[in-house]
Amino acid sequence: MLIPKGEAIELGKRGSFRDIIRELSESGFSGYVEVSYKIDELSKGKVLFNKGKIVAAGIQRIISKKEVVGSDALKELLSLENCVADVYALTEENVAKAMEWNKKAVVKELPEGEEKVEGGLSEKVITTPDEREAILRKYGIRMPSQEEIDQIIINALEGSYELLEPTTVSTTSFESLKRALEETAELYLGKLSRKVIDVIESCTSAEELVERFPEIRSAAKSLVVFVSRKKIDEMLSEMERIIGEYI
Numbered sequence: 001m002l003i004p005k006g007e008a009i010e011l012g013k014r015g016s017f018r019d020i021i022r023e024l025s026e027s028g029f030s031g032y033v034e035v036s037y038k039i040d041e042l043s044k045g046k047v048l049f050n051k052g053k054i055v056a057a058g059i060q061r062i063i064s065k066k067e068v069v070g071s072d073a074l075k076e077l078l079s080l081e082n083c084v085a086d087v088y089a090l091t092e093e094n095v096a097k098a099m100e101w102n103k104k105a106v107v108k109e110l111p112e113g114e115e116k117v118e119g120g121l122s123e124k125v126i127t128t129p130d131e132r133e134a135i136l137r138k139y140g141i142r143m144p145s146q147e148e149i150d151q152i153i154i155n156a157l158e159g160s161y162e163l164l165e166p167t168t169v170s171t172t173s174f175e176s177l178k179r180a181l182e183e184t185a186e187l188y189l190g191k192l193s194r195k196v197i198d199v200i201e202s203c204t205s206a207e208e209l210v211e212r213f214p215e216i217r218s219a220a221k222s223l224v225v226f227v228s229r230k231k232i233d234e235m236l237s238e239m240e241r242i243i244g245e246y247i
Contacts, residue, residue, distance in 0.1 A: 001046045001058035001069075001105055002210065003098045005244045006031050006088030013087055017080040021047055021054065024087070028052040031089040032098070037080055045077045048102070050095050056105040065233065069105040101210050174206050177246040181209075181239055185220075188235035192226055195219045210243065 009031065013020055021033060032048045041063050048056040057074040060067055068076065090098065099106070181200050185193035196219045203209040216239070220232050 001048070001056065001060075001098075002101045002213070002240055003032055003046065003048065003244060004090065004094040005241075006090045006094070008086065009089050010087045013085045014082070017083050017085065018078050020083075020085050020087075021049075021078075024049055025052045025054065029087075029089070030092065030095050031087065033085050033087050035077070035080065035083050035085040037083055039076070045073065047074065047077060048095070048098055048105075050099070054107050055095075055099055056102045057107050058102065058105040069102075071107055071109060073105065074107055173246060174209075177206060177209070177243065178203070180242050180246070181216075184235060184238050184242065188231055188238075189220070189223065189227060192223050195223065206246070213239075213243070 017033075017035060024033065028051050029049045030051055032046050034044065034046050036042070036044050041061055043059050043061050045059045046057065047054060054074065056069075057071075057077060058067065058069045059073045059076060178200055182193075182197050185196045185200070189196065196216055199212060199215050199219050200209065203212060217236055220236060221229075224232060
């Protein structure tokens with residue numbers, strides 16, 4: 001998953017991955033959680049949140065480079081016990097960018113056996129009026145009036161519209177981004193970098209560069225006859241990091 005660089009909130013957070021993301025869901029968190037682990041092979045997983053709701057998830061296999069996305073990725077991550085995760089906050093603008101860049105990783109529904117509660121995860125769903133009233137009494141929560149409910153809906157819709165507003169990167173930042181990517185290509189590939197640089201140079205905006213990153217990846221991997229796969233993968237990982245920092 002390609003995600004803009006976030007603000008580190010907590011590094012080395014320990015516990016089961018399920019408990020970690022449930023806690024973030026309940027707090028209305030916007031950002032992402034990153035965890036490295038090994039089941040069959042070393043992997044890196046990310047879960048993206050928007051105001052407490054899990055909106056996308058992805059796993060990158062380190063050796064095979066295979067990707068697992070969406071609900072399948074979330075299901076695997078939920079199986080992690082005693083993991084160490086890093087938590088990064090994102091602005092609404094950067095959450096919107098991450099959602100746009102990772103459409104294939106969108107979590108449309110929680111894995112089978114999980115229940116949805118305000119975007120988070122729970123092992124029990126409140127299904128009867130008596131259960132609901134008992135919970136409200138326990139925590140001293142007052143049921144909102146119809147007018148308050150209407151206002152909550154209006155506020156939620158306005159927030160959604162704001163999230164969909166287009167975001168841009170200044171021309172100066174975009175030129176700096178292209179230059180940084182081209183220098184990275186030259187560092188790893190030397191004279192063979194021309195093919196990769198041509199794709200970068202042909203992009204006219206940061207958005208186009210992100211959309212065409214698969215072309216950059218393909219151009220780089222076509223050089224595997226001349227450059228080791230490991231070196232190419234390291235270059236592409238560095239490019240993803242640079243894009244995340246600039247955008």
